[in-house]
Amino acid sequence: MSKRQVLIYQAAVGRPIRHFEGVSFKIADMAVKLAASRLLILDAARALDRGETARKEGAVAKLYSTEAAFEVAHESLQVHGGIGYTKDLPVERYFRDARFMMIGGGTSEIMRYIIQREVYKEMGRPS
Ligand SMILES: Cc1cc2nc3c(=O)[nH]c(=O)nc-3n(C[C@H](O)[C@H](O)[C@H](O)COP(=O)(O)OP(=O)(O)OC[C@H]3O[C@@H](n4cnc5c(N)ncnc54)[C@H](O)[C@@H]3O)c2cc1C
Numbered sequence: 001m002s003k004r005q006v007l008i009y010q011a012a013v014g015r016p017i018r019h020f021e022g023v024s025f026k027i028a029d030m031a032v033k034l035a036a037s038r039l040l041i042l043d044a045a046r047a048l049d050r051g052e053t054a055r056k057e058g059a060v061a062k063l064y065s066t067e068a069a070f071e072v073a074h075e076s077l078q079v080h081g082g083i084g085y086t087k088d089l090p091v092e093r094y095f096r097d098a099r100f101m102m103i104g105g106g107t108s109e110i111m112r113y114i115i116q117r118e119v120y121k122e123m124g125r126p127s
Pocket residue numbers: 100103104105106107108109110113
């Protein structure tokens with residue numbers, strides 16, 4: 001967003017929108033989702049480094065981080081308002097890319113299938 005657009009935007013609402021709790025809490029939730037995603041990805045990477053298959057860890061990390069990325073991009077677009085929907089900013093691109101990651105490389109449904117299969121294996125009750 002250009003400096004001029006920021007100024008127009010701020011003038012429209014009287015103060016920077018991050019000062020509104022409804023917006024700043026979204027930012028906090030986004031930060032939590034990104035931090036949790038990083039930890040789950042590290043957990044899967046460490047299992048692979050130990051020579052494990054990391055089937056469950058990988059599927060958990062892929063499922064959570066891609067759905068979190070979509071939620072973060074969705075909220076980010078909302079916070080940016082109308083300009084977030086245009087190609088003036090990269091937000092709409094992040095939104096489309098994040099949505100694809102819930103399909104490409106194994107859909108969210110397949111990740112859930114893998115996770116439940118590994119959970120039942122751990123319980124000694126393979127399907
Ligand atoms: C832009 C784009 C780029 C791509 N790039 C690549 C690439 O570089 N390399 C590559 O290998 N592939 C690529 N793909 C393909 C992508 O990996 C597949 O689209 C994805 O794996 C889903 O397969 P599918 O489209 O055949 O859907 P399907 O397998 O037909 O699934 C359709 C729906 O049914 C659900 N479903 C299927 N089986 C089950 C089940 N057992 N239980 C519950 N639900 C189920 C799926 O989750 C999905 O919601 C790309 C796709 C797109 C759109």
